[in-house]
Amino acid sequence: MIKLKKQVKDILKVLQEKKDNCIASELANELNIDYIVLMSAVNDLIAYKLGGFKEREIHQVSLNEEGLSYLEKGLPERQLLNLLLNENLKEITIDELLQKSRLEPNIFYVGLSNMKKNRWIAQSKASGKNKIFLIQEEFPPTELEQFLNKFKKRPVLNIDTLSKKDLKYLEILNKRKLLKKIKKTQREIYLTKKGKTISLSEIGTLQQVSKITSEMILTGSWKNMELKPFDVSIPGPLLKGGKIHPLITIINEIREIFISMGFTEIRGPLVESAFFNFDALFQPQDHPARELHDTFYLKNPKIAKLPQKDRVEAVKRTHENGGDCGSIGWGYDWKYEIAQKTLLRTHTTATTIRRLAQYYMNNDKTPIKVFSIDRVFRNEKVDKSHLAEFTQIEGIVIDENVTLCDLRGILSEFYRKMGFEKIITRPGFFPYTEPSMEIAVYYDKLGEWLEMGGSGIFRPEVTYPWGIRNPTRVLAWGLGLERLAMLRYQRSDIRDLYINPIKWLRTQSY
Numbered sequence: 001m002i003k004l005k006k007q008v009k010d011i012l013k014v015l016q017e018k019k020d021n022c023i024a025s026e027l028a029n030e031l032n033i034d035y036i037v038l039m040s041a042v043n044d045l046i047a048y049k050l051g052g053f054k055e056r057e058i059h060q061v062s063l064n065e066e067g068l069s070y071l072e073k074g075l076p077e078r079q080l081l082n083l084l085l086n087e088n089l090k091e092i093t094i095d096e097l098l099q100k101s102r103l104e105p106n107i108f109y110v111g112l113s114n115m116k117k118n119r120w121i122a123q124s125k126a127s128g129k130n131k132i133f134l135i136q137e138e139f140p141p142t143e144l145e146q147f148l149n150k151f152k153k154r155p156v157l158n159i160d161t162l163s164k165k166d167l168k169y170l171e172i173l174n175k176r177k178l179l180k181k182i183k184k185t186q187r188e189i190y191l192t193k194k195g196k197t198i199s200l201s202e203i204g205t206l207q208q209v210s211k212i213t214s215e216m217i218l219t220g221s222w223k224n225m226e227l228k229p230f231d232v233s234i235p236g237p238l239l240k241g242g243k244i245h246p247l248i249t250i251i252n253e254i255r256e257i258f259i260s261m262g263f264t265e266i267r268g269p270l271v272e273s274a275f276f277n278f279d280a281l282f283q284p285q286d287h288p289a290r291e292l293h294d295t296f297y298l299k300n301p302k303i304a305k306l307p308q309k310d311r312v313e314a315v316k317r318t319h320e321n322g323g324d325c326g327s328i329g330w331g332y333d334w335k336y337e338i339a340q341k342t343l344l345r346t347h348t349t350a351t352t353i354r355r356l357a358q359y360y361m362n363n364d365k366t367p368i369k370v371f372s373i374d375r376v377f378r379n380e381k382v383d384k385s386h387l388a389e390f391t392q393i394e395g396i397v398i399d400e401n402v403t404l405c406d407l408r409g410i411l412s413e414f415y416r417k418m419g420f421e422k423i424i425t426r427p428g429f430f431p432y433t434e435p436s437m438e439i440a441v442y443y444d445k446l447g448e449w450l451e452m453g454g455s456g457i458f459r460p461e462v463t464y465p466w467g468i469r470n471p472t473r474v475l476a477w478g479l480g481l482e483r484l485a486m487l488r489y490q491r492s493d494i495r496d497l498y499i500n501p502i503k504w505l506r507t508q509s510y
Contacts (some may be wrong), residue, residue, distance in 0.1 A: 002048050003204040008041040009032075012050065013189050013200060024187040042189055044249070050195035053187045059159040060182040061170065063151050067178030071151055076103060076111025081120060081139055088505045091133045094123075096363055110176070118142055144169050156182070161270035204210070215242065218325050241509045246499050247391075252486050254393060257417045261410070263395065266370045268351030270377075273304030275339040276350040277316055280357075281432040282461040284330045285338045289346075296344040296377050303340045307357055314465035325464035344377035348394040349432070349478060356466040356474070359398060361389055366472060371395035373481065384493040391481040393453075400471045404437060407475040411439050415452070418484065430454045433476060443487055450487070 004012070007115045014031065015022065023040075032332050045051035064069060073079055080101055082090065087100075114133070115121045120139060123131045141149075147169035151155065162170060173179050206227045209216075216222040245254075255265065278290055289295070306312050317323035319334040345351075355462045359368065372394045397410065412423045415453045422442035431434040433456025440449045455477035463474050482494050489508075491497065496504060
């Protein structure tokens with residue numbers, strides 16, 4: 001005797017009532033069951049030679065996003081016509097119609113062209129202006145619009161079932177880039193002669209259980225039951241526990257690398273004086289970078305406390321005449337009130353300058369190796385590659401007779417530990433280092449060299465006011481954290497690192 005699960009018997013009954021073959025996906029929707037469940041039932045029918053299925057490749061088409069908007073609002077030509085009719089306009093200049101329509105110019109002119117093809121309007125320049133005129137009284141739906149409306153009843157159309165006339169309009173919509181084409185395999189379910197003629201009363205019902213109990217074993221009822229299979233290949237539920245943010249992960253990795261290289265981490269204030277942010281770096285007080293379009297100045301507190309007077313005087317002399325560093329300076333009258341202005345620091349170099357000041361006050365001994373990973377602020381327009389608030393990686397080495405070779409070695413070792421095998425340096429220009437050097441790494445996934453930051457040896461104008469004189473020099477570098485993070489996590493929009501797209505965060509490792 002044939003025994004089938006109750007659900008399989010129910011599906012067999014439906015197929016016998018229909019008599020004709022059924023499309024599997026349509027039958028699954030009709031019975032409100034999962035497609036995989038339906039095909040599993042068909043496999044049971046195949047096992048008893050009651051039914052089967054055959055496959056064929058079908059081509060379907062549906063409207064894309066733009067096409068769906070036209071299905072709702074009308075094609076551009078119909079939108080323009082409705083605008084004229086609603087405002088009772090028999091004639092209008094093309095420029096006025098473009099402005100009233102609020103359509104994109106390329107969409108507008110497509111609509112205008114099709115209005116002419118439909119013979120709804122005529123165009124003339126007789127009055128000296130480029131005008132259009134309505135030349136019809138009635139504007140019934142065009143055959144193209146009638147075909148477009150078919151998508152209201154059926155969002156997806158089978159190309160094989162369309163008439164030659166429909167195919168012509170389908171091609172027009174395709175040329176207007178309003179369609180999505182789909183190619184898929186369709187399964188058609190059928191019953192064998194045995195499946196069509198067998199009586200359901202001849203088929204026993206197989207009860208399915210998830211486990212066998214002791215009672216079933218004692219009574220022997222387990223023989224009439226089917227043990228429900230367990231699919232061990234199906235993944236378990238996705239764990240969504242808390243985890244460290246990817247940006248914090250890479251910060252911790254960078255911190256560990258510098259510490260392993262003998263560096264000490266330093267921190268500085270977010271609210272900084274113009275003195276440490278600009279003046280101590282030998283940036284003139286009339287430099288464009290100090291203007292509001294680059295810097296966030298504060299109203300409260302408005303004035304910052306400057307360091308000891310003799311160091312301020314040393315910086316002042318350096319600006320005015322070069323001081324005792326051998327430079328000629330900038331040749332202007334340096335003002336205390338400008339240096340006292342408060343701002344949100346524009347770079348963490350201000351923090352490393354504070355370390356130079358500490359070196360002077362404490363009469364520290366070399367070598368000194370420090371780094372900083374901290375937040376900075378610039379008045380930037382926010383887009384996918386710029387932020388007004390971001391993070392810099394900064395570092396300095398104070399030691400005797402250090403050279404660019406030492407600097408190149410430090411940075412090369414850092415990037416090697418970050419996973420980049422190819423590192424190059426090339427001459428560059430930065431205002432407060434001389435000589436200066438750019439760093440670039442080769443990124444295998446993109447197959448190109450990427451610039452990562454700038455570096456160099458602090459100029460005498462920067463170091464002399466803090467008692468650092470040749471042969472003692474200061475190696476310095478500044479790198480962007482977000483650029484490293486975007487490469488590491490393969491993000492194309494820098495904002496993703498801070499707006500926290502939940503789908504992306506859930507894919508990151510713990």
